[in-house]
Amino acid sequence: MEALKELIKKEGKYLGNGILKVDSVINHQVDAAVMLEAGAEFARRFAPLSPTRILTAEVSGIIPALTTAYAFRVPLVFARKHKPITMKDPTFLEVAPSHTKGGQVSLMVSSEFMKAEDRVLIIDDFLASGQTLAALARLVTNAGATLLGIGTLVEKTFEGGRELLSDLDIPIESLVIIDALQDDGTIVFAE
Amino acid sequence: MEALKELIKKEGKYLGNGILKVDSVINHQVDAAVMLEAGAEFARRFAPLSPTRILTAEVSGIIPALTTAYAFRVPLVFARKHKPITMKDPTFLEVAPSHTKGGQVSLMVSSEFMKAEDRVLIIDDFLASGQTLAALARLVTNAGATLLGIGTLVEKTFEGGRELLSDLDIPIESLVIIDALQDDGTIVFAE
Numbered sequence: 001m002e003a004l005k006e007l008i009k010k011e012g013k014y015l016g017n018g019i020l021k022v023d024s025v026i027n028h029q030v031d032a033a034v035m036l037e038a039g040a041e042f043a044r045r046f047a048p049l050s051p052t053r054i055l056t057a058e059v060s061g062i063i064p065a066l067t068t069a070y071a072f073r074v075p076l077v078f079a080r081k082h083k084p085i086t087m088k089d090p091t092f093l094e095v096a097p098s099h100t101k102g103g104q105v106s107l108m109v110s111s112e113f114m115k116a117e118d119r120v121l122i123i124d125d126f127l128a129s130g131q132t133l134a135a136l137a138r139l140v141t142n143a144g145a146t147l148l149g150i151g152t153l154v155e156k157t158f159e160g161g162r163e164l165l166s167d168l169d170i171p172i173e174s175l176v177i178i179d180a181l182q183d184d185g186t187i188v189f190a191e
Numbered sequence: 192m193e194a195l196k197e198l199i200k201k202e203g204k205y206l207g208n209g210i211l212k213v214d215s216v217i218n219h220q221v222d223a224a225v226m227l228e229a230g231a232e233f234a235r236r237f238a239p240l241s242p243t244r245i246l247t248a249e250v251s252g253i254i255p256a257l258t259t260a261y262a263f264r265v266p267l268v269f270a271r272k273h274k275p276i277t278m279k280d281p282t283f284l285e286v287a288p289s290h291t292k293g294g295q296v297s298l299m300v301s302s303e304f305m306k307a308e309d310r311v312l313i314i315d316d317f318l319a320s321g322q323t324l325a326a327l328a329r330l331v332t333n334a335g336a337t338l339l340g341i342g343t344l345v346e347k348t349f350e351g352g353r354e355l356l357s358d359l360d361i362p363i364e365s366l367v368i369i370d371a372l373q374d375d376g377t378i379v380f381a382e
Contacts, residue, residue, distance in 0.1 A: 021277040028278070029268045029304045032261035059249045059269075066254055070223035077220045078250075086212040087219070113220045 001041050001175040003034050004153060005189060014181045026125050026153060027060050038175055039067025042123060042151045045173045049148040051121035053077055057107050057132055061124040064153050068123045079107040079136060092142050096135035107135050116144035127152040127174055130161025137168055192232050192366040194225050196380060205372045217316050218251050229366055230258025233314060233342045236364045240339040242312035244268055248298050248323055255344050256314040270298040270327060283333050287326035298326050307335035318343040318365055321352025328359055
């Protein structure tokens with residue numbers, strides 16, 4: 001997606017140790033119009049799959065997942081990291097290692113919002129190690145629902161996420177693909 | 192806003208102790224189309240103020256703030272509760288007592304995304320005690336920016352938030368106003 005790629009080209013900063021700073025685009029400040037466009041693009045790519053629900057993990061995944069849910073006119077569900085006091089029903093729980101914080105994060109979805117008859121599309125901001133996405137995929141499977149595909153705004157191909165997720169045997173679509181982050185600060189985009 | 196009110200009427204559950212469960216509408220599952228409509232409604236109400244930035248706090252505020260930012264065609268900034276490793280610049284920090292978790296939560300905004308020349312509209316999901324909104328307002332003031340107004344999806348008038356925020360002397364708009372939560376489970380909406 002050209003608009004998102006141009007934004008990352010202009011605003012993204014490589015901080016070293018594989019960490020790409022896109023705070024001004026995705027993680028802290030957000031260009032809402034570009035995110036609506038991203039949602040429409042996911043809807044175009046995954047249209048034949050007819051999802052009934054879009055699933056993501058809080059926090060940064062919420063925005064592209066919302067705009068995708070809007071484009072498909074289906075509900076968004078975001079997995080919670082902490083159990084809110086309002087979550088009373090039986091809950092599906094998975095854990096994933098945290099890429100940026102160390103330790104593990106919990107991902108919880110109430111059984112109210114993930115049914116066996118659901119056809120689920122997972123949307124997130126990054127495809128890096130793929131660990132969070134794999135945990136979301138397990139949540140879908142544990143709920144007995146059908147996992148249709150995974151879409152992410154930005155894929156870092158050199159962190160092995162796509163390989164980790166290949167066993168799922170579902171389409172994985174990324175709107176911007178980064179092949180390398182170089183020590184001189186260059187972000188190498190896939191063509 | 193009638194569509195949101197009808198959703199809360201249909202889906203909201205009063206759990207006692209002042210806690211309204213709207214997990215299926217705002218906090219866990221989200222109706223994206225209603226949230227786009229909410230953003231357009233905030234833009235209509237606050238149009239004369241011409242904000243340059245929409246500010247909210249993660250997590251649940253992000254969705255109505257995104258759709259408001261989209262309607263105004265200005266950037267969204269969401270205050271982070273935990274400092275991400277990508278946040279390197281000087282940072283404005285405020286703390287607010289947590290309504291639902293106890294203890295305090297930190298709210299951080301990088302100085303990159305809150306400038307003295309900014310005209311800021313704060314959008315959040317709930318106006319209850321007003322403590323989080325007051326902390327966001329202090330962030331804006333500390334940045335030297337101009338605070339224009341506050342918009343929330345749902346106001347619980349009996350928790351005193353509007354009174355707490357009255358010193359700010361800015362317009363406060365809520366799309367759905369709840370005057371009471373009764374022990375028999377009735378949600379009393381303002382007319």
